[in-house]
Amino acid sequence: MARSPVLNVMVQAVMKAGRGMRRDFGEVENLQVSAKGPGDFVTAADRKAEETLFQELSRVRPGYGFLMEERGVVEGTDPDHRWIVDPLDGTTNFLHGIPMFAISVGLERAGQLVAGVIFNPVTDELYTAERGGGAFLNDRRLRVSGRRDIVDGVIACGVPHLGRPRHDLFREELSRVQGRVAGVRRFGAASLDLAYVASGRLDGFWERDLKPWDIAAGLLLVKEAGGFATDAEGQDAALARGSVVAGNEQIHGQLLKLVKG
Ligand code: IPD
Ligand code: CA
Ligand code: CA
Ligand code: CA
Numbered sequence: 001m002a003r004s005p006v007l008n009v010m011v012q013a014v015m016k017a018g019r020g021m022r023r024d025f026g027e028v029e030n031l032q033v034s035a036k037g038p039g040d041f042v043t044a045a046d047r048k049a050e051e052t053l054f055q056e057l058s059r060v061r062p063g064y065g066f067l068m069e070e071r072g073v074v075e076g077t078d079p080d081h082r083w084i085v086d087p088l089d090g091t092t093n094f095l096h097g098i099p100m101f102a103i104s105v106g107l108e109r110a111g112q113l114v115a116g117v118i119f120n121p122v123t124d125e126l127y128t129a130e131r132g133g134g135a136f137l138n139d140r141r142l143r144v145s146g147r148r149d150i151v152d153g154v155i156a157c158g159v160p161h162l163g164r165p166r167h168d169l170f171r172e173e174l175s176r177v178q179g180r181v182a183g184v185r186r187f188g189a190a191s192l193d194l195a196y197v198a199s200g201r202l203d204g205f206w207e208r209d210l211k212p213w214d215i216a217a218g219l220l221l222v223k224e225a226g227g228f229a230t231d232a233e234g235q236d237a238a239l240a241r242g243s244v245v246a247g248n249e250q251i252h253g254q255l256l257k258l259v260k261g
Contacts, residue, residue, distance in 0.1 A: 001139055006061070006107065007130055010117045013056035014103050017049040017087065018121035021103065024048065025122065028097060038163030041091050046070055049103060050087035057083055057105075064107075069213045082108045086213035089118075090189030099123065104191035106216025113239070116217030118191045127195040127221055135198050135224035144227035144247065145200040150254040153247075154183040156193045158207030165209060173206070176258045190244075194218025197246045198225035204247030204255045208232060212239050219244070228252035232259055 003011065024031060024045035032044040050070050057064065065076030068085040076082070083105060088094060090101030099122035107115040118127040127142075129135040135142040147153050155177060160167050178184050185202070187193055190210055196202040198221040219238055222229040230236055232243035234256050245256045 001136055001141070003128065004115070004130060004133070007115050007117070007128060009057065009060045010105050010107065010115060011126065011128065013053050013060075014105055014117050014119045015126075016056055017052040017103050018119050020052060021045055021049050021088065022121040025094060025097075025099070028095060033095065039092075039161045040163055041095060042070060043088070043091060043095065045094065046088040046091055050085065053083075053085050053087055053103070053105065057085075067212060069211065080110050084108060084212050084216035086191060086211075089191040089214060090187075093188045098188070100187050100192060101189050102191045102195070104213065104217045106213075106220065108216070113216060113220045116220040118195045118217050118221065120192065125195075127198065127217075129198070129217070129221040129224040131220065131224070133224070135221045137195075137199050142198050142221070142225040143200060144197060144222065144225045145203045145251070146248070147203050148248075148250045150181050150204070150251050150258075153181050153203030153251050154185060155181050155204040155206070155247075155251075155255060156185040156187055156196065156202050157205065158190060158193075158210070159186050160209065170208070172261065173259050176261055177206075177255070180258060190214040191218045194222055194229070194244070194246060197227060197229075198222045200225075204245070204251045206232065206243075206245045206255060206259050208243040210242045210244060212242075215239065215244055219246075222246045230256070232256075234260075
């Protein structure tokens, strides 16, 4: 598998941030934690990883702009390129010692996602994708699942928690989906939910009220693994609208219908 120079830059940055995060995970009880809102935490590990990613990416591509979860927008001098960074996706899992979290970095060129990297530093699983170049888990090429009927499918979702909107809407969606599928899962890291769809571990995933950094890299992974990832209306606008329905062509269509009701 040949990676482009820019994908190599992303992989190096993410691996470096991942090494620090693995150390922090081992000492999570000593980490500084603060709440940004109800049920919404940020730790020193989020901030350290974001700083490492910012330093590494801006050293190698000085003009590119950033959209980052913790620091927000940093304008670049190159209007065509923007990194979309979630330094720690799955902070709640991290805080609870649950090894289901990841670093997620996407790259936009002229408003189009062209590269994505998602790394779980505990399992050492590195997901990469480039527009037109396929999706990979470490060195293995990925393909979405081959199941054609959602009754055989395992589907992940996001559950709105304290401080999040639209609890009733989620309950309605879940009640339509749960009786029609082989299993429903809630893992708590949207980037990995999408990476698992890309790798065929999950047949589908849906969630609302996400941010661009949760899903930028994952959306590209799913598409490059031959899957479909749209917003909850079926439009190609998940990044802008923050809702996602993902799966292979058949499961995506069936899940979309159930979610829409
Ligand atoms: C969260 C995770 C989670 C999703 C939340 C996100 P964070 O990101 O992706 O799975 O349900 O909506 O905010 O805050 O841990 O980076
Ligand atoms: Ca967060
Ligand atoms: Ca996130
Ligand atoms: Ca985060």
